[in-house]
Amino acid sequence: MDGRFLISTATLALAEALASCSTANQILSIQLLQGSLPPQIVEAFRKSLQSTSLGSSILKFTPEAQLQLIFERLQHWQQLSEPSAAQGASSPLNHRRSSGAIADLVTLGDYWLATAIRQGLLQPLEVNSLQHWVSLPSRWQALGRRDRQTGQPDSQGAVFAAPYRWGTTVIAYRRDKFQSLGWTPSDWSDLWRPELQGKISLLDQAREVIGFTLKQLGQSYNTLDLSAVPGLKSRLQSLNRQVKFYRSTDYLQPLLLGDTWLAVGWSADVLAALPLNPQIAGVIPLSGTALWADLWVRPHGASPSDLVNPWIDFCWQPAIATQLSLLSKATSPIVNGLNPEVLPTALRTNPLLYPAAAILERSEFLEPLPASALAQYQSFWQQMRTVT
Template identity: 55%
Template sequence: MNRRIFLQLTSLNTLRWLALSTLPTTLSACGTNPDNTLNVRLLKNSIPPQLVRQFRASLEQPASLNFAAEEQLSHLFDLLTPTETPAATTQQQLLPWRRTPGVSQLDLVTLGNYWLSAAIQQQRIQPLNAGELKTWSELPSRWQQLVRRNNQGQPDPSGSVWGIPYRWGTTVLAFRRDRFRDLGWTPTDWNDLWRPELAGKISLLDRAREIIGLTLKKLGQSYNTANLDDVTNLRSQLQQLHSQARFYSSTHYLEPLITGDTQLAVGWSSDVLAAMERYPQINAVIPLSGTALWAELWVRPANASNENPLVNQWIDFCLAPERAGQLSLLTGGTSSTALGFNRDLPKELREHRVLFPPNPLVQRSEFLLPLSEESAQQYLRYWEEMRSQPVT
């Protein structure tokens, strides 16, 4: 990204950060009919407050819009009350669990795509009628396929639609400009994590699917490889990567980068873009061989009423192509309808290679899909073997 684009985006995003950091977590309207209410729990900073206010202004009848934010996707998963609680599978052991009581009377909840399979299996959510949504056809086919699942949570082209993707992003390499200027090169792909000059200077996500997946990608394999034993040199590559690591965390992986204790970090684009706003010495790149894609979805709790017309109105309003730029720029995640309409966005935004990666790079990237029980056990075993030695 050139300096002009960087400065323009930083200026706009700093205003966004200041606004979001001072807003309450609940946006509601008073003096309205209690029967005309929309109760939403969403991931903090994933929807601009301005969008909620604009939606309220667009309604023909006054409504109470109760939008409350949660800090973590795991917290949102816990709000979805299961109708039954089966024993946890190995696949679910790969998730960062937090067990707390669910909350009733919610109409919509943000859910990460990685949690979708477990939410379906545990009957925490109900299918949506995508045919009633005006914007469903605006979503790219891969995004539609992501949320079509059978009742066991497995991808199924003829399955029900269990969520509506509204925002997405990537796993990126974040790095210190100043440190790499001294090294005389900048990261471009996953194989740079194995460079000897970065030993003990890397932060890694504490997620088996992400770290094993990027190693698979380095070896020319898929993030969703079913049998790890078939991948030549995978174990040795994982051990070498572990020896490079200084720090593992899925929540605090950027702090060592900011303080200079590490020089390179694997992280999620929304987190990294927020850090780039405040710390200009940090830059980011999407690995050229492809990366993991993530998406945030609107899902309906299993106990939600089907009689609330505000649900579809909000989803259509949120996904309208004319709002793709606003959602993308103000949240650090890309609107799910932006890929098909990015020609209508400002040139500075279209050229942002983290928010809007080139289509060939998106095509080389993958959503993390659910594994079979046998494959999940294998991933967990490889992860435990990799982590059995202390970090440097």
């Protein structure tokens, strides 16, 4: 299927939807995770506005290298939008608010969502004005619907987030190294095979590593009491003996060079690395894995904008969602609700972008845990890495 046709079809659809809008000369300011949005999508949205009354609108997309930086920016904006009474309406902070210092939308990872809501950093989305909300599969609707106070998932809560792409934690490995072994990795249990001792790298993330160990033991990534899981500590200690290093950045470079045989990492990183070396392959573990998602959220204090909902809806149009999935190395949740037969072959035949339904069903988001549980994860993490 021709991607240029998909983009132009979606552009026409949005132009028709905005034809009656009367507001012009607006600015849409978005701060997003670098690499999470292909520039072709932004340009298609810009073209879609040209034939509407919003044709003179200004689009400002500012990339940030890390989600941590965006979260810190949200905290800063929250302080700007709620000045103390002593400062008064004419204070410099209020002036900065009115001058558009706060972005209309930002990218936030699903793992940060509960904390952001709990700290009062976000405002709910106007979900009733989102045309394609009903096309979003229920699992992805539930991801953004949260309790206003705690930020915990709540089926009756407000919608604080619009997911625009998602991915998984996967196993990447070298075909040439495993050829001599006569097998290739397919599930988490393979990480404990003796022939891989000292040849693997893991993410430097307690929830990820302990989580897939729990999964391998038939438990949930979001287990609340680790001490109640038989054999977990010894399993973690034996896993540590397999590991050459722990790293969450640049972890694929040793795999590309052949210094490691296997790496656990995030699907978007692995998909980007595959063209660099034909010996690299990736697989989603059969027993299920961790899911992650990039979300559009509205900062607290952001001014009303006629462009926010059209932009979110544009990302959710099937044609745009398909192209976003192929170009950004992560899958739009809209794709999961489409008939596979209408998807491009490059998407529906790529198991890292379009996992089997059974594997997806067994996979989980890392849910927010109470402080007591997080302390236990950290304790197990430290013990795992200090015992040889």
